[in-house]
Amino acid sequence: xxxxxxxxxxxxxxxxxxxxxxxxxxxxxxxxxxxxxxxxxxxxxxxxxxxxxxxxxxxxxxxxxxxxxxxxxxxx
Amino acid sequence: xxxxxxxxxxxxxxxxxxxxxxxxxxxxxxxxxxxxxxxxxxxxxxxxxxxxxxxxxxxxxxxxxxxxxxxxxxxxxxxxxxxxxxxxxxxxxxxxxxxxxxxxxxxxxxxxxxxxxxxxxxxxxxxxxxxxxxxxxxxxxxxxxxxxxxxxxxxxxxxxxxxxxxxxxxxxxxxxxxxxxxxxxxxxxxxxxxxxxxxxxxx
Numbered sequence: 001x002x003x004x005x006x007x008x009x010x011x012x013x014x015x016x017x018x019x020x021x022x023x024x025x026x027x028x029x030x031x032x033x034x035x036x037x038x039x040x041x042x043x044x045x046x047x048x049x050x051x052x053x054x055x056x057x058x059x060x061x062x063x064x065x066x067x068x069x070x071x072x073x074x075x076x
Numbered sequence: 077x078x079x080x081x082x083x084x085x086x087x088x089x090x091x092x093x094x095x096x097x098x099x100x101x102x103x104x105x106x107x108x109x110x111x112x113x114x115x116x117x118x119x120x121x122x123x124x125x126x127x128x129x130x131x132x133x134x135x136x137x138x139x140x141x142x143x144x145x146x147x148x149x150x151x152x153x154x155x156x157x158x159x160x161x162x163x164x165x166x167x168x169x170x171x172x173x174x175x176x177x178x179x180x181x182x183x184x185x186x187x188x189x190x191x192x193x194x195x196x197x198x199x200x201x202x203x204x205x206x207x208x209x210x211x212x213x214x215x216x217x218x219x220x221x222x223x224x225x226x227x228x229x230x231x232x233x234x235x236x237x238x239x240x241x242x243x244x245x246x247x248x249x250x251x252x253x254x255x256x257x258x259x260x261x262x263x264x265x266x267x268x269x270x271x272x273x274x275x276x277x278x279x
Contacts, residue, residue, distance in 0.1 A: 009187050013260050017234075019241070044191045047208040049235060052266070055216040056236055060118035064132055068114055068139045072107045075100055 005031065008038040016046060106146045109155055110139065117159050120237040123220055124167055124229060134170075138163040157239065161247045164229060190267035193274060211270055219269035227262030230255050235263070 011028045014020050020028060032039050118135060125131035141162050142149075149158050194207045223231060233244040234255070241259075245252045 012187055013263065017241075041188050041191050044207060045187070048190070048267075051208045051211065052216055052220070053236060055211075055213040056123055056220060057119060058122050058128075060115050060135075061132070064118070064135060065111075065114060067136055069111060071136065071140050071143055072111075073103070073143050075104070 005035060005038050008032070008035065009041075012038075012042055012045060015042070016049070102151075103146055106149065107143060110142055110146075110159060113156050113159060114139070116156055116237075117163065120160060120232055121163055123217075123232045123236060124164065126221065134163060134167055137166050141166070154243065156237075157243050157247055160233070160237070160239075164247055187264065187267075189264070190271045190274075193271040211274065215270060215273045219266055219273060222269045223262055223265045227258050227265055230258040231262035231266065234259055 008028070008031055011020065011024065011031075015025070015028050032042060114135070117138070118131065121135055121138070122128065122131045125134050138159060142159055149155065191207070194210055220228065220231075229248055230244055233239045233247060234241065239247065241252050241255045244259075245255045248255070250258075
């Protein structure tokens, strides 16, 4: 496996968080267009984030919802 | 102290009655809005807390406090962030933080650590999305709960709760730069934990 592109790794988190400047974004995309390894890793990172969100989604227990509603302060 | 104790509400000035009615209406609306957000708040609370039971208690304490101090909410601002600020403060105050000894060794190599481990383990990578699915849901929940709280709070708010860096900074009362560094670090720790559990399963 080739050494990962160090700069690309640095850019990955801000890239996926959409906080790069336009110029940085263009530079990252230019690199991604030509570097297969980085592209796969970005894709993996993106998939991982989506998967983590899915895996950690737990519906709120119905009883808890009822308990919260019961905490409302009655009108006098 | 506007009127003497013998004067009950029925005899209050019309403006007072009007004011009370408006306030009651505002409070009911506040409570309804807050309850409507409870699923979204729970989604984050579940992983800020150490267990389901803790999340359950934390939610109840948060809503009890929110209903009492509804006047301090500014209408038109972000109510979900306001509720989570109460919740994170309670979480810290109650000393619920079962702080694991910070695991700083080995340092979480780099951002590609998990990808590389999964790729090594597999039969070569064909599809990045399939690689991700080698991780079980339990692996992910367990790995997330193993991330130390300072990092996990930020990770959960941003990556699970969809809060911006700025919102997370406000909720946790820390600078935006700290949010960013903890977020990046937290994501790496999560991936390292995942890589470790994957390796354990493989052996």
